[in-house]
Amino acid sequence: MPEKESIKARRHRLALVPRAVWPSIPAAAIACQQVASASDTHPKAADRIARLEDQIKRLEHRLSEVEHHRTDHHQTDPVTTAASPRSISHSTVSPGCESRPAFLTSNNLYQGSSSFATLSAEASEAVQSSTLSAVSNAAQNIGESVCELNSLIHTGNTASSLKDHYFSTVSAEQPTISTQPLPVDLVISVLRKIKAHGSIFLHGYVISDITLIENICRRVYFPTDPVPTGLVTSMYGLLYFLLRESLMLGERLGNEYDLKTYVAQCKHNFNIGIETYNVLAVPSFENVLSLTLGIIMAQNQAKPFLACTFASAAASHCQVLGYHREKLYQSDDTEVSQTKRRLFWSLYVFNKNTSLLLGRSSCFQDIEIDVRYPPLSADKGHKPWDEWFHLAIRLAKVQGQIYDGLYSPVGLQKEAEERRRHIDGLEMVLLHWRTDLEQIDGTYADYPQVFSLSRVHWDIMYYSTLTCLLRASAISSTGGEISSRCFEAARLSLKCHICSFSKYHSSDILSDADFANWVLHNSSFTPFIVLFLHAIATRSIDDLDLLDEVVQTLQSTRQAGKSFERLYELCATFARLARRLVEVAQPCVGDYNQGTDTLHLPEATEQMPVYWLESLQTLEGVSDELSHESDFDVSAMFADWMSGQPMSQAGPS
Structure with missing residues (x-):
């Protein structure tokens, strides 16, 4: 769909270029104009231009009237026919009677540069440009054809209207x-x-x-x-x-x-x-x-x-x-x-x-995206919040690239070297993102207490995203490994989680439920599983204690919703399983290299090891948790995670 040119800009363009493209005007509203005949000679060119400019002025006046008429009668969706202080009734009316509020912009439908409509409009404008400079006897017939083509291209309503989104005609008899x-x-x-x-x-x-x-x-x-x-x-x-x-x-x-x-x-x-x-x-x-x-x-x-x-x-x-x-x-x-x-x-x-x-x-x-970020506020109290918005967009882009390049079906089939380059590149992007985060000055930020709480949240988002990125090296058809950097990122993510919960819990304006909805929903469950594997591989008491601390925070959020209850049960089960496996000195999954602090995983893990499942059955309280819901299958969830299925802290599906 060609970009709309203002009347002022069109007049300026035509005044500077005598043979400029004729403005695209809906033929249904404005009659076609005759192209210059073959009898026109060069000395009459100035007169012809003057006549064209006079015609354009008249056309612009009529176009303004048409555009004003369209604004007043633009179609939209089902509407409220009246809104009194006593009640607001939403009744569906005939599409032909609908109108759009003047203060909202029209809902013109976007069509990209490869669409038939856009290419047709470009072809039409190219023909018009050539036609205006022609002086042959055929020019009149060509000009009439161009006007007819414009009628087909531009009179079609490209705005979103109710009738375009229903199979049947919307009647006024629909329920109110x-x-x-x-x-x-x-x-x-x-x-x-x-x-x-x-x-x-x-x-x-x-x-x-x-x-x-x-x-x-x-x-x-x-x-x-x-x-x-x-x-x-x-x-x-x-x-x-x-x-x-x-x-x-x-x-x-x-x-x-x-x-x-x-x-x-x-x-x-x-x-x-x-x-x-x-x-x-x-x-x-x-x-x-x-x-x-x-x-x-x-x-x-x-x-x-x-x-x-x-x-x-x-x-x-x-x-x-x-x-x-x-x-x-x-x-x-x-x-x-x-x-x-x-x-x-x-x-x-x-x-x-x-x-x-x-x-x-x-x-x-x-x-497909080239829209710029929202502008930063000039207000020093609001600006830090806008700067965080920009950081959120940048982090989201990295998260999308992590999934597309490493966890998607296509990403999982990539060769190891290509995966490694992708991971290294995104790790550098995250490092720059972290540097920019540290440089944001929140000294004068509005609502400083909430701003401070949000700052810790960004630490969780950074380390949990980094853990998801580094852990991806372990996912391939030939096995892989979890590196020491991945283990460290997971550990820092869980420590930030505990710090953030502590601040929310002691806050007089935000609740544990707010922590669940806005921290747990947006961060990954991956760090918990990564540290679980490290704890049983190294028999680390510090790791076990950290897992237990996270479980304690989740216990405070379990009432926020069914998914948080489920998350608590799952994490509590993994934490107790880790402690039992360390106590009985059971081996972990894969081979752990103490010198490099890396864990090499097997080629395929379709289920938990048998001795893990046996340990689960003997853990006090776990049997009740496992039978709490018929679909609560720790073994299946772990197998999904090992095969590359991310699990959120909002509760795995």
Whole structure:
């Protein structure tokens, strides 16, 4: 799809180049113009140019009217026909009656440079360029053909509309979805609070624009246009996190309103919208925002696979809308545009991290992405947070490259030398990343206590990612080894885990559940298994004690969700097994070289050794844990890990 050229730029171009390309104008709205006849002679060229410029002025005026008409009648998704302070009803209307709120940009569908539509438009413009300079009798017929071609290319609506995402016509008789809105004065109080004092939530990745939140609330509560379902959903998602933060921090707003009730109400209303077909299937800015907020909420509720579902839908929307291409933003420097950048990169970070943790291919391919990072804030309190956002993007890219090059089905088939080069290269990238992390100055960072907690989290992310990278050398069809560097990275990762938990546990604003949702969900389980193997290979009491300390932290988070209960049971089982094997001097898997501190693994490990399983059966309490769920199979999980299947600290699948 060719890039849109502004009227001012087009006029300037045509004034400088007498034989410039004719502007691509929808033929359905503007009649074709005659090409110069053969009777035109060179002395009349100036007159011909003057006539063309006069025609262009008239065409530009008509084009402006057409564009204004399109803005007012742009199609979108199912909408709210009215939104009063008493109720907000989401009723589905006929696609032809839908319109897009003026403050949001249109949802034009992206098509890459190899698409038929883009190549057709380029061919049409090339023909127009030649036609304007022609003076033969055939030029008139050619010009008419070009205008007809333009009609076919440019009058086709390339914007996302409801009817493009349904098999059948959407009727007004579909069920109506209604939500009970929050009091208007509460919403106004929230907006005034964040404008005056800011918010921790707005220092994260997803959104930092207070004006955009204010506009969303205004559009829903005081509509002058139909309100898309995704817009209402995103509003409740934003209010949920803002009110939850006020409740968590014990702010004065809690003395004026029953925040616990309204947080639950926002969550209920958000769930109604996020679980509709339209938000999941129709590409639009507000739906991408809603789905991104849904990922955060799913993580808070220890539902990583639900988060992955939302992330896949949001990633698809981003790719369809072109959020991954810089040219989308070149002519749009609005705050909405900057939020699109943040949404895209937030989804990128989550998706690449999940790709490594769950052993799945990412929805985003780096070869398709050229969009720049979100700009750094000029505010010295906000800038360190933005710098961390950039670091998160860079780390996510490395995590994606680790999976693609080493753990994917293709990566596992690579020759040992190629794998070694890939590992060495990414290890250097991680080292530079670590250096840049140390150079971030958080002296004046807003919310210093939360910033300090986040700093320890980055240490966990670094060492757990490094462990996953170095451990990959052990995965091949001919066996491999776990190096001393991998063992050391695993040990440092677990020590950082304990340090981070201690800070969360002693914090007066964050809970053990927050630690589980935001630390365990995002870091790898690999360091625990690596140190487990090292403990039984070296019979190290220090390693055994470190494993037990990690298990103690997990015991405090087991109530945060089913996956964390499962993780605790698994780690507790491995820790007790390691101590029993050391006590009875049982051999480990593979051959350990004490001189180099490396463990050579066998070619294939389809299950745990028999003597390990026998030890498990005799461990007190383990039998109950193993039978807690029918699918809780430690042997199978270990075999998966040995064969190259990553396991996250959110609980292996």
